[in-house]
Amino acid sequence: LGFVTDNCLFCDIGSGRIPADVVTRTDRVLAFRDIAPVAPTHILVIPVEHHRDVAGLVDADPALAAELLAVAAQVGAELEGGYRVVFNTGVDGGQAVFHVHAHVLGGRQLAWPPG
Numbered sequence: 001l002g003f004v005t006d007n008c009l010f011c012d013i014g015s016g017r018i019p020a021d022v023v024t025r026t027d028r029v030l031a032f033r034d035i036a037p038v039a040p041t042h043i044l045v046i047p048v049e050h051h052r053d054v055a056g057l058v059d060a061d062p063a064l065a066a067e068l069l070a071v072a073a074q075v076g077a078e079l080e081g082g083y084r085v086v087f088n089t090g091v092d093g094g095q096a097v098f099h100v101h102a103h104v105l106g107g108r109q110l111a112w113p114p115g
């Protein structure tokens with residue numbers, strides 16, 4: 001699906017129907033602060049268009065996937081100590097919102113492996 005979908009939280013944030021603490025945006029990609037940060041910096045990067053997960057995005061629109069990654073890297077570049085980009089995917093991956101989003105995490109040294 002390449003459009004806004006009903007009953008999707010991140011479609012509502014992407015379209016401005018629900019407010020968010022926006023960090024940066026392009027025509028097609030929005031970066032905003034996670035409401036429940038798990039690191040000192042925790043930013044979500046979404047395509048405004050609805051795609052379910054990273055596989056759905058890259059299949060439908062690889063240029064949009066590249067634009068999303070470029071914004072994630074741009075946001076991460078502000079973190080001098082480095083950062084992590086995560087796409088939680090599916091139930092075992094911990095995905096709760098089924099509108100693809102990159103988590104950009106940083107501001108402290110992050111544990112590896114994750115729990």
Ligand code: 5GP
Binds near residue numbers: 087094
């Ligand atoms: P997931 O578990 O799907 O990878 O990540 C979903 C993320 O969305 C979680 O980190 C959660 O804190 C965040 N989140 C859920 N609802 C909202 C909201 O209304 N606003 C913002 N900014 N983040 C949200």
Ligand code: ZN
Binds near residue numbers: 004010049050051099
């Ligand atoms: Zn959506």
